[in-house]
Amino acid sequence: xxxxxxxxxxxxxxxxxxxxxxxxxxxxxxxxxxxxxxxxxxxxxxxxxxxxxxxxxxxxxxxxxxxxxxxxxxxxxxxxxxxxxxxxxxxxxxxxxxxxxxxxxxxxxxxxxxxxxxxxxxxxxxxxxxxxxxxxxxxxxxxxxxxxxxxxxxxxxxxxxxxxxxxxxxxxxxxxxxxxxxxxxxxxxxxxxxxx
Amino acid sequence: xxxxxxxxxxxxxxxxxxxxxxxxxxxxxxxxxxxxxxxxxxxxxxxxxxxxxxxxxxxxxxxxxxxxxxxxxxxxxxxxxxxxxxxxxxxxxxxxxxxxxxxxxxxxxxxxxxxxxxxxxxxxxxxxxxxxxxxxxxxxxxxxxxxxxxxxxxxxxxxxxxxxxxxxxxxxxxxxxxxxxxxxxxxxxxxxxxxxxxxxxxxxxxxxxxxxxxxxxxxxxxxxxxxxxxxxxxxxxxxxxxxxxxxxxxxxxxxxxxxxxxxxxxxxxxxxxxxxxxxxxxxxxxxxxxxxxxxxxxxxxxxxxxxxxxxxxxxxxxxxxxxxxxxxxxxxxxxxxxxxxxxxxxxxxxxxxxxxxxxxxxxxxxxxxxxxxxxxxxxxxxxxxxxxxxxxxxxxxxxxxxxxxxxxxxxxxxxxxxx
Numbered sequence: 143x144x145x146x147x148x149x150x151x152x153x154x155x156x157x158x159x160x161x162x163x164x165x166x167x168x169x170x171x172x173x174x175x176x177x178x179x180x181x182x183x184x185x186x187x188x189x190x191x192x193x194x195x196x197x198x199x200x201x202x203x204x205x206x207x208x209x210x211x212x213x214x215x216x217x218x219x220x221x222x223x224x225x226x227x228x229x230x231x232x233x234x235x236x237x238x239x240x241x242x243x244x245x246x247x248x249x250x251x252x253x254x255x256x257x258x259x260x261x262x263x264x265x266x267x268x269x270x271x272x273x274x275x276x277x278x279x280x281x282x283x284x285x286x287x288x289x290x291x292x293x294x295x296x297x298x299x300x301x302x303x304x305x306x307x308x309x310x311x312x313x314x315x316x317x318x319x320x321x322x323x324x325x326x327x328x329x330x331x332x333x334x335x336x337x338x
Numbered sequence: 339x340x341x342x343x344x345x346x347x348x349x350x351x352x353x354x355x356x357x358x359x360x361x362x363x364x365x366x367x368x369x370x371x372x373x374x375x376x377x378x379x380x381x382x383x384x385x386x387x388x389x390x391x392x393x394x395x396x397x398x399x400x401x402x403x404x405x406x407x408x409x410x411x412x413x414x415x416x417x418x419x420x421x422x423x424x425x426x427x428x429x430x431x432x433x434x435x436x437x438x439x440x441x442x443x444x445x446x447x448x449x450x451x452x453x454x455x456x457x458x459x460x461x462x463x464x465x466x467x468x469x470x471x472x473x474x475x476x477x478x479x480x481x482x483x484x485x486x487x488x489x490x491x492x493x494x495x496x497x498x499x500x501x502x503x504x505x506x507x508x509x510x511x512x513x514x515x516x517x518x519x520x521x522x523x524x525x526x527x528x529x530x531x532x533x534x535x536x537x538x539x540x541x542x543x544x545x546x547x548x549x550x551x552x553x554x555x556x557x558x559x560x561x562x563x564x565x566x567x568x569x570x571x572x573x574x575x576x577x578x579x580x581x582x583x584x585x586x587x588x589x590x591x592x593x594x595x596x597x598x599x600x601x602x603x604x605x606x607x608x609x610x611x612x613x614x615x616x617x618x619x620x621x622x623x624x625x626x627x628x629x630x631x632x633x634x635x636x637x638x639x640x641x642x643x644x645x646x647x648x649x650x651x652x653x654x655x656x657x658x659x660x661x662x663x664x665x666x667x668x669x670x671x672x673x674x675x676x677x678x679x680x681x682x683x684x685x686x687x688x689x690x691x692x693x694x695x696x697x698x699x700x701x702x703x704x705x706x707x708x709x710x711x712x713x714x715x716x717x718x719x720x721x722x723x724x725x726x727x728x729x730x731x732x733x734x735x736x737x738x739x740x741x742x743x744x745x746x747x748x749x750x751x752x753x754x755x756x757x
Contacts, residue, residue, distance in 0.1 A: 161344070161511045168342035168513060175512045180368075180455055180505035180690060201609030203506050204694045 143196040144292050145206045149225050150215030153185040155279035158305065159213070160191035163283055166293045166301035167195040175200045188223050195292055211290055214238060215265075215278050217246060232256055234290050238278045240264035242331045261289050261325040265317075268324060272317035273310070280306075284318030285325045295322045340515045345477035345507045346371030348514040349416075349442055352481040354379050355522040356440075356488045358414040359529075360406035362391035364399045366421040367454050368504035369444040373416055396421040400428035400439075407437035408543050410534040412488065416442035418504055422460045423448065426467075433468025433559065435543060436533070438491035440484065441469075444504040445605065445656075447689040451740040455690020456504040457656040458605065461633070462665045468559050470498040470566055471634040472586065473604040477507050477514050479631075482585030485517065486573050488526055493569060494562050495532040501633075503606040505690070517581065525580055563635040570632050588637035591644050593619060594626030599705050600648040602641075602670055603655065604630045607686070607693050611654070614698035623706045630666065638673040645670070646677045652705050654684040654693075654716070663713045686716035722746055 146163065150156035157178040164176035172195055179190035192206040207227075211234035214225055226235065233255055239262050243249055251260055263285040265278035273280070283298045298318050303311040343351075349372045353361075361380065363373040380390035391406075393399045399415050406413040417425060422443060432439050447453040448460055461471055472487065474480035480502040487498040502508060533543055547555055567588065574586035584590070592612055594600050601611055608629045618625050628644045630637075645651050651674065653667035662668070664683035671681045684701065687693040697717050704710055726743055730736045 164511050165342045173513060174342065175510060177506070177510040180509065200512070202613050202695060203503075203510075203606045203610050205692050207694065 143194055143198075143200065144211070144290070145209045146193040146195075146211045146213065146286075147206045147209040148191045148193070148213045148215065149219050149223060150189055150279075151185075151219070152187045152189050154189075154215045155277050156189040156215060157191045159215070159279035159283060160193040162280070162298070162301045162305050163193045163286070163293070164195070165304060166283070166287075166297040167193075169300055170293060170297050172197060173200050179205065188219055209233060211236065211286070211292075213282055213286060215282060217241070220246060220248070226251070226254075229255070232259065234259045235261070236282060236285055236289055236325070237262045238265040238282055240267060244331070259289070261285065262331070263321050263325050265321055268317050268320045269314075272320060273313045280314035281317040281321035284321035287318075288322045288325050295319060339518075340513055342511060343477075343514050343516070344371065344509065344511045345480060345502065345514075346444075346509065347375055348477050348481045348516065349484060349502070349508075350375030350379065351516050352484045353414055353440075353442075354385055355517055355519055356414075356485055356526060357412065357523075358385065358388055359411035360389050360391065360403070360413045361385075361415065362393050362399045362402040362406070362413075363415045363417065364393055364396045364421060366396070366418050367444075368446060368456075368508045369416045369418045369421070369442065371508065372442055372444070376414075396425035397428055400425040400432060400441075403439045403441075404428060404432050404435065404437055407432070407439050407531075408435070408533070408535050410529070410531045410536070412492075412529045413437075413439045414441070415439065416444065418444040419446035419448055419454075419460045422464060426464065429464050429469065430467045431544075432497045434555075436495040436559070436562070437497060438488075438495050438529070438531075439497040440487045440491055441497065441499050442484070443471075443499050443501045444508045445501050446504040453689040456506050457688045457690070458501070459657045459688075461499070461501045462657040462659075464499070465634060465665065468496070468563070469634065470496055470563065470632070472498065472500050472570075472632055473630065474500060474502045474507065475590075475606060475608045475629055475631075477502075477510060477512055478583070479585045480507055481514055481516070482577065482581070482583060485522055485526055486570075486577055486586045489573055490566060490569060492529050492531075493573075494566055496559075496562050496566065501605065506606045515581075515583070521580055525577065567632070567635050567637055570635075586631060588630075588632045588640045589644050590629040590631060592627040592629070594628060594644065594648070596624050597626035597648050598624045599650045599652060599702070600626050600628055600645055601702070601705075602628045602630060602645070602651060602653045602666070604633060604666065605656070607654065607656065610693055610695050611698060614695045614702060617695075617699055618702045618706070623702065625702055625706065633666070636669050636673075638669075641670060641673040642677065645674060645679060648679060650680045650682065650705065650708075652682045652684060652701070652710065654686055654701075656685075656687040658683075658685045658688075682710040683713045684710075684716055685713070691717060 160176035164174035167174040265281035299315040403413040667683040
């Protein structure tokens with residue numbers, strides 16, 4: 143089973159992201175379960191959603207406490223929420239930012255998780271460019287596909303088009319494709335720092 | 339068709355296939371998505387000639403359902419928690435009048451303290467109302483149970499409540515095989531009322547019944563519920579024949595053949611329990627699970643048969659009777675009278691507290707070693723409780739416990755007395 147936890151704020155499509163991810167996995171013939179952290183969500187408040195992907199029936203109903211991947215939609219949560227709690231030692235981290243892990247004060251992740259599993263992606267900028275609104279969730283799913291290879295970009299794009307009708311779907315699918323190509327691993331970040 | 343879909347949406351789609359004629363509901367979390375979706379379908383004309391009636395409260399919602407059902411319409415509504423309590427008088431009336439209304443209960447805790455999260459307190463509050471109460475383990479079963487519920491309700495002229503865990507199921511997106519209209523039409527015949535308000539054949543429904551007959555009318559209602567104990571398995575078997583799915587029925591056993599300990603529960607927590615049981619089985623413990631699908635009527639004979647060979651029965655439930663203990667556990671104990679089974683009560687998951695596999699594994703580990711007491715509150719923070727007890731002991735005006743506990747945990751910045 144592959145378990146994903148998505149952190150963001152109310153209004154950023156955190157719950158929708160988990161749902162689209164589950165649909166993408168389902169479309170590829172896998173079992174998937176997506177659900178929100180249940181609370182009185184309001185715009186701007188920290189929100190968590192979860193997605194499980196497996197090849198067997200998923201029976202558990204507990205929240206994802208030991209994720210294989212954490213997606214951070216909003217970097218301002220870094221000092222507010224224990225984002226990487228329970229993350230597998232070989233887990234993946236995907237952060238929506240145009241800054242580096244070091245600039246975010248997250249260089250310590252370098253020691254805790256495999257370097258190629260730590261990536262940033264400027265998903266908000268990509269969304270602004272392709273969708274015209276600062277909603278990073280669809281783009282981040284493209285980046286997630288690139289990072290974890292749990293699902294294909296094509297499945298993500300199809301699920302996005304199923305969720306957002308018409309032109310909005312197309313633009314979000316394009317954002318996902320752009321983000322797929324735009325993931326920057328911590329390793330690359332270090333390599334760039336060395337050449338600077 | 340197998341579809342990756344939110345639980346609420348799957349319920350709405352399935353209710354639509356049942357061709358309801360009147361839907362009336364008042365929105366309340368976590369039921370809202372179901373009613374919104376049904377409302378949209380009615381508005382789009384998909385359910386014609388179904389009428390969606392906007393009402394000003396849950397009391398009105400159930401009252402409209404009663405009127406519609408008495409007039410011969412297939413009536414549906416949904417609610418949760420405080421909404422159920424607000425319609426309580428009408429809930430009893432629907433059952434007392436023998437009107438086959440189907441209602442989804444998106445199980446949620448009851449305040450105070452106010453809490454929108456899942457447990458089974460709401461279902462337990464109407465346990466004795468005369469409604470049939472069926473509990474779903476998954477969204478697939480929740481959807482399937484609605485079709486069975488209309489069939490059962492209308493055959494027996496008894497209202498049926500389909501209980502599904504609020505948020506945990508209603509808001510979970512997972513694979514659900516949605517039924518075909520042709521299958522549902524073949525399985526669920528048009529509603530043929532046992533009683534109907536018909537101007538051509540006038541009757542009154544809702545007579546005042548004095549001491550001379552009240553007990554007899556109540557006993558007849560009891561007989562109808564006992565009849566349901568025979569019909570529920572048949573209806574589930576026919577559903578299996580049509581779909582190949584084991585949804586519904588009275589009780590379901592999992593790995594109980596040689597079990598020294600059997601865990602009993604209702605609803606979606608059964609999934610997590612099964613995962614934990616598999617792990618304890620791998621460690622050599624002989625442990626199994628029995629899920630109760632039909633809580634009312636309570637299938638005492640089937641429960642006894644499913645549990646009697648186990649020396650120990652652990653009843654895990656998301657509600658309890660304050661001042662007494664488990665509600666389901668009491669029924670289980672009654673069913674096991676004379677068998678020598680030891681019944682342990684575990685209250686868990688109140689107000690949305692996650693029931694984790696790890697906590698369950700620890701619980702089952704203790705159970706296997708005979709270390710469980712009679713009544714246990716899973717993952718209870720004893721230190722928080724003790725500190726509040728100490729505050730209450732320290733001075734008369736210790737203030738409201740809920741606020742004190744929140745402040746103690748650092749989850750609120752409310753200033754005031756009691757510090």
